[in-house]
Amino acid sequence: MNFTYTNKGRFTHLQINVEKLDATNANELKDLLHQLSKQSIHNLLFDFSKTKYCDSSGLSAVLQANRLCKDTNGRFCLAILQPNVMKMIQIAQLDKVLVVKATLEEAIEYMEA
Numbered sequence: 001m002n003f004t005y006t007n008k009g010r011f012t013h014l015q016i017n018v019e020k021l022d023a024t025n026a027n028e029l030k031d032l033l034h035q036l037s038k039q040s041i042h043n044l045l046f047d048f049s050k051t052k053y054c055d056s057s058g059l060s061a062v063l064q065a066n067r068l069c070k071d072t073n074g075r076f077c078l079a080i081l082q083p084n085v086m087k088m089i090q091i092a093q094l095d096k097v098l099v100v101k102a103t104l105e106e107a108i109e110y111m112e113a
Contacts, residue, residue, distance in 0.1 A: 003032050011043035011075065011111040012036065016051045021058030021085075029061040033068055042074030045107050049080040054088050066098060075099075079107035 002025050005014040014032075018025050036044070044065055048054075054062075062078070069076035077099045081089065089095050101107035 003029055005032075005036070007041075008045075008108075008111075011045050012041050013045050013047060015047045015049075018051060020053040020055075021051050021061070022053065022055040023057040026057035026061040029058075030064055033061070033065050037068050037072075042069055042072040043111060044069055044074070044076050045111050046076075046078045047080060047104065047107075048078060048082065048085055049104075052082050052084055054085045059088065059092060059094065062098070063094070075111055077101055077107045077110050079104050 002018050003014060003016060005012050016029075021029070046062065046065065066076045068074075078089075079101045080103065081100060086095075086100070089098065089100065099110060101110055
């Protein structure tokens with residue numbers, strides 16, 4: 001599976017299991033986000049530890065997740081961004097909009113606060 005998620009109580013941990021988050025799988029992620037939203041899951045932690053590349057389609061899915069969480073007063077956080085993914089987020093100036101944590105522990109602290 002390209003994306004797996006686990007309910008952690010106050011938030012849902014979504015593991016991105018693809019090396020490249022791009023046009024080939026971004027729509028699958030968007031569909032999953034809609035399913036989670038319908039299940040009243042509004043606090044999401046995206047774990048990017050396995051992802052080495054993200055294009056504009058992937059960033060679109062990330063922004064959709066952020067919007068779905070914010071629209072329902074939820075929390076959204078990205079964790080463990082690989083250098084190329086972080087660079088893409090910075091180039092798009094999304095590091096000013098998104099909550100990004102270097103480690104899973106920091107992200108969990110943020111989500112549980």
